Amino acid sequence: MSLPHRLLVGVALAAVSVTLGLLVAASLFLNSSRTVVLVGHDTVVRPTMARDAVIQTGPLLPDLRLRDVGPVGVTLSLGKTEVGSIEELVDRYAFIATDPTAQVDKVQGVVVDMAVSAAVRGLGVGLLPVAVFLLLGRHRRGELFRGLRTRQGLLALVLLLALPLLIWQPWETSEETQDDRGSWQTLAELAGATVVLPEEVRDIEIRTGPVTTQTKRLVLSAIDTYDKSKEFYSAAAEAAADLDLREPEEGETVALLVSDRHDNIGMDRVARAVGEAGGATVVLDAGDDTSTGQPWEAFSLDSLAGTFAEWDRFGIAGNHDNGTFVRTYLADEGWTMLDGEVVDAPWGGTLLGVDDPRSSGLGNWREETGLSFTEVGERLADAACDAVADGDRVSTVLVHDANLGREALSRGCVDLVLGGHTHVQAGPDPVEGEDGATGYTWTNGTTGGAAYAIAVGSKPRRDAEVSLVTYADGRPTGLQWVRLRTDGSWLVGEWEPITPAP
Template identity: 80%
Template structure:
C-alpha cells in the first residue's frame, strides 16, 4: 500500500512539474522580445500565437499583416532608421520585399531562438518540484502531505494556487487605443478593381484608417516598385543559368568576385546564379557592400550572407563600409574577413587581404592604427613577400582598390591582385616584378550597378559586373567577367588565361 502511494505521489509530482514547466515556457515565450536590425530599422520582434505576421510601421504609415505564416505568429515593431524621406523609406521596403529570403530567415531564427530559450527556462523551473520532492525524503514528504489536511495547510495551498493569478492579474485591461479603431483590409480591396496587383501581394492586409487613406498612393507606388524589381532580378537570375561562361575542368576551382554592391540585394541572387553556371564554389567580396557602413544597412549584409551561406566565403571592407560594423557583422555570419594575415584558400593556395584604409576606423595593421593608403600597401607587400620567403607564395591579394596591391606586384610576391572601387572593369594586366616574377591585376566593376554610393533600385543604375576567377594547382590560371546591363541584356567577356610566375 505504501509503495502504491509513493508511486501515485511521484506521478503527481512529475505531472505537476511538466505542467509548471510548460506553463512557464509558454508564458516566457509569449512575453519575450528581441531587438534586431531588420529592413533598415531597429526592430522589436515579439512572438504570438495568432499565426500572423504583423508589421507595425509607426505613426506615418499603415501597419501590414501577413496571414497564416506558420504555427506561431510574430509582431514586428519598426523603430529608428536612417532615411531622407517617407517616399525613400517606402521605396526601400519595396526593394527588400523583392527578395525577402534574408529578412524572413532572420526573423525565423530569432523566434526559434526565443522558443528554445523559453523552453530551457521552463525546463529549469519544471525540475524544481522534482528536486524538492527528492530532497525532502520519504519522512518529510509524509509530514508535508499530512500537513495539507490541516487548516494552515489548506490556507498555504490556497495561497500557492493564487500566486499565478496574482502574477497574471487578468483584471487589468489595456486602454482602448487608436490601433483598435482601425480594421484590416487586403491590398486588393484597398487598391480597388482598376488596379492589377501581383498575385502574391493581393492577400496582404493593411490596417485602414485616416492615415491609410492618405498613404494609399505611397503603398501602391511601393507595390509597383516591388513588381518591377522582382520581375527584373528574377528574370536576370533565370537567364544567368543559360550564359555561355567557362566551366571548370578537372582539378580547377572557380571563385566568384563581387564588389561595390552598395546595398543592391536584388543582384545577390543574380550573382549566385552566374556563379552556379560557372561551377563556382567560393565567393570573394571586395568591399563596399553598404553606402555608409551603418547598422541600418544590415539588411544588405543579411542578404549577402544568406545567398552564399553554403559556399566558402572571404571578404574585406571597402572605403564606404565606414568603421568596423560591416567586417564584424559578416564575421559573425561565418565569413572569413581578411585582416593582413595570409590564410589557406579553398583552391589549395594562399590568400591575403586587408580592409581599405581610407574609411574611418579602418586601416589598422594589427595593433597599429591611422596608417595611410601607401603605408598599408607597403605592409601588405611585406606580408606577401615574407610568405614567399617562407616557401608559401601568395596566390591572391584581395583588396578594395587594386592599387593597394601595386607594391606587392612590383616586388614579384603575388600571382594576382583583385579589387574593385572604380566601378569599371579593368584587366587582366601583367606586371613584371623583381627577378622577373610576373603577377596580374584585375579590377571588377560594380556588382550592385551603382552609379554613386547607393545602388538600391528596381534595376541597376549602371551595368552590373561580377568576375570569375579560375584556379588550378593552388594558383590563378584564368579570369572572365560577366555583365548585366540596365536593359536586362547580358555581356560575357572572353575567358583570359593567365600564367603568373
C-alpha cells in the first residue's frame, strides 16, 4: 500500500472515529440524568440544548424558566422533600434564591461531570472502528470489502446502516400533556403593573395554565420574602465590612467561630464578612448546621462549604445534625471533621473535638456505641490529657455544648473550650484545673439567629452571632463577639484577653 493511500485510509478512519465518538457522546449527554439534592429536594438534573434552565416544581406549583443561562440548558425536576406546608416550601425557595451561588455551582458541576462522562464513553465507542480495523488486518479487510459485492454482503450492509435508525425510532410520539398546554409568562406580566418587583426577577418566566388566585398569591409572597431577605442580608454583609473590630497583630491568627446556623444560608456571607473584617483565616463550626440532619438540608451545607472554600475549616456535628449525613457531607467538601483525635491547628497549636453524643446515630467513640454525654466528656478529657503527657497541650477543644469539655478543663489539660447549643453567648469564664492550670470556656450564640431549631426567614428570628478567637504562639489569647440584631443593627463586644496557664 502506497504512502498516499495509507494516509487517505488513516484520515478516513480518523474521521469515522471522531464522528462516531461525537455522535455517541452527544446522544449520551443529552439523554443522561443525575439525581442530586438541590433546593431541599431530591432533584433530577437533565441537560438540554435549549440554553434555558427550567425548574419543574411538581403538580402543585407552577414551573419556572430562566432564559439564556449558557451554551447548554438544563431541566431540574424537583422530587421528594421535607416540608410542613406549601407556604413554608415557597418561602424556602425564596430564601434560597437570595443567595443561589452554591446551588448554581452544584448544578454546573453535575452538568460538567455528565459531559465528561459522556465524552469518555463516546471516545471509547469512537475508538471501536480503529480497533476493528487493526484487528482484522489487511488480508481479512480485503475479504470483507470483496464480500460487500455479493447479495449477502449487501444485505448485511443495509442491516448495519439500519441499526442506528431502529435504535433511535424517530417515528415514536408522546401523548399530549398538561405541560404542552401551558404557556410561559414573565413574573412582571403575572404580577401586573400594581406590584413592584425586584429588577433581577422581572424576567423570570412562569408556566401558566389556569393560574389560580391562590397560586398567584404564593408566587407574590415568595417574591416578597426574596426581596426582604436579599435586602436584609446584603445590607448586613456590606455593613459588616466597616465594623470596628480588633485587628490581629503580627504573628497572630484569628479563627471565626460559628454555631447553630440551622439552615440560615443568608448569614453565611454575613459571617464571612465579619471574619474578613476581623482578619480571620480559619473557621470553626460548633455544629447544628441543620435542623434535622436530613439530606434535604444539603443546600445549607453547600452554602457553608462554598462560602468558606478558601479558609482552613474544622467542624463537629451538633445534636440537631442527626445521623451521619452532615458529618459525611462536609468531610466530602473538604472540611476537617474532628473525631476525638488531636490534630494540628493552623495557629501552630493543637485542636481536639467530637460530635455531640445526643445526636441520633452519633456518640460513637473508637468503635464503642451508646456512650452517655458524661462518658464522652471523660473520653475527650482522656484524649486531651494524653496529648499533654506527650508534650502537646491542647489549645482548643471544639464541641457543640461547652459542658462536654468541662472534665478536660477540670483536669487542667486544655486552654480553651468552644461551643454553642444554648443560642446565648456566655464567657469567657476561667476554670481552675489540677496543678494550678487555668483554662477558659466560651459559648457562642446562634449564628443563624435561630429560635429553637428554626432560622429560615426573611431575617433572623433572634440576634445572630459569631465570635472571633485570637491565637498567638499556638495558644488562645483573646475573644470577641459580634452580634447582628433583628433590626439590622450591630453590637460588637470588647476584645477580652485570656491567659490560660501554665
